[in-house]
Amino acid sequence: MPALTVLMPVYNAEKFLAEAIDSILQQTFADFEFIIIDDGSEDSTAAIVASYSDTRIRFVQNERNLGISATLNKGIILAAAPLIARMDADDISCPERLQKQFEYMQANPDCAMVSSLVKVITEDGQLVRVDQFRSEFFYYNLTFICWIYHPTVMYRKAAVEEAGMYAVPYAEDFELFWQLSRRHKIYNLPEIMLHYRVSSKSLHQVLKKKEYEQAQHEQLLRNFRYYAGKNFTLPTSHIECLQHNFEPILAEASRSSVLQCLKSLDAITEGILYKENTNRNIEAIKKAAFYKRNYILTNVMKHLTKPQKAMLLISDRNLNYLSRLLKNRVRIKFKNVFSF
Structure with a gap:
């Protein structure tokens, strides 16, 4: 053999x-x-x-x-x-x-x-x-x-x-x-x-671009619900944003939509952190989540005016509950990881 x-x-x-x-x-x-x-x-x-x-x-x-x-x-x-x-x-x-x-x-x-x-x-x-x-x-x-x-x-x-x-x-x-x-x-x-x-x-x-995109869309929703709950859902523009295709969410021209997308990302990250898995590494997950969140913000802000950028960062700081949650529940030093 x-x-x-x-x-x-x-x-x-x-x-x-x-x-x-x-x-x-x-x-x-x-x-x-x-x-x-x-x-x-x-x-x-x-x-x-x-x-x-x-x-x-x-x-x-x-x-x-x-x-x-x-x-x-x-x-x-x-x-x-x-x-x-x-x-x-x-x-x-x-x-x-x-x-x-x-x-x-x-x-x-x-x-x-x-x-x-x-x-x-x-x-x-x-x-x-x-x-x-x-x-x-x-x-x-x-x-x-x-x-x-x-x-x-x-x-x-x-x-x-x-x-x-x-x-x-x-x-x-x-x-x-x-x-x-x-x-x-x-x-x-x-x-x-x-x-x-x-x-x-x-x-x-x-050759099968649309078929693959639809299949992946369904898989992503399944993945998110595995971590964030069976009733978890989010619009297509947010799914695309989490895959680093920013055009749909930018086309909405809505700061609240960007903030909601980031909030959804935090919820998914929380689920990944606490779901038992042989590949789970708390520090690696926190780092990967920080890089992903920062990458999304950086690319979205490229298309905003200075006042819009400031408003987004101020609002996002208020929504940044994941950092506090990790400090309280995991008791791992996590100082200013989501500072911008």
Whole structure:
């Protein structure tokens, strides 16, 4: 049995497929099977995969297009190894990715999933950005935004099966990661281990953008209610703001709306602080909440006049009950953490 399964679904992936395959076959870690599932491609995908003679490749072709979630679940069932590394057909894994992630998972048996930083690139390989995400903030921020790049993850097959595998057709990775983080430890290695390509055929950014946005909207409401109560609700503009899309709330031109959004954020943060979880770290949650709150205020205030900024900060200071609550209930030094 191989020590590791690499799982890569492909669909009309001829443009970048060979580069993706090569980046896996050239890994410093060699004890793996490479399951490639063609989900009904109509281009030369099958011929490209068939051109490889590496015995580690297991090529599977769906009789019809099943979609990403069903195809991934099929791959999980087929996986022979207890650890599964995800890969996408338009990305590039760095040579030591599998080695470093495998070693981390071996050294940390209580961790169900490890991810990594990425270099985001254009279709022609030009640098877009490098996100400097800190692992200790992942648990808090997964409530609001999917910080984890899907093709960077390596997870335990048993934990994914326990979490229900890929249970939704859209935003399937966000759903799985959130479910895993409810039950198991997760971690992000602070190294770039994948070049993540922004493609014109990206499902969540281009082809199925509306479907993914709707699915994520529903997931976010579920996440918020998990921490803030089953009757908790907030308008779409506030949900967008908490995902750092500020245009809808700015379009309202309402200081009270911004304040209510911040109040909702404080309520969610309070719930995260007191909900039992293996990933819960009080200090990390407080820091992540402070950074998020400050980021929202900073970006909103860019579009305000000086008098409006002053009024917002004065009002926000009055609404800043979370700081007082933490001092009274947790008895942890928390001096001026929300000062502006």
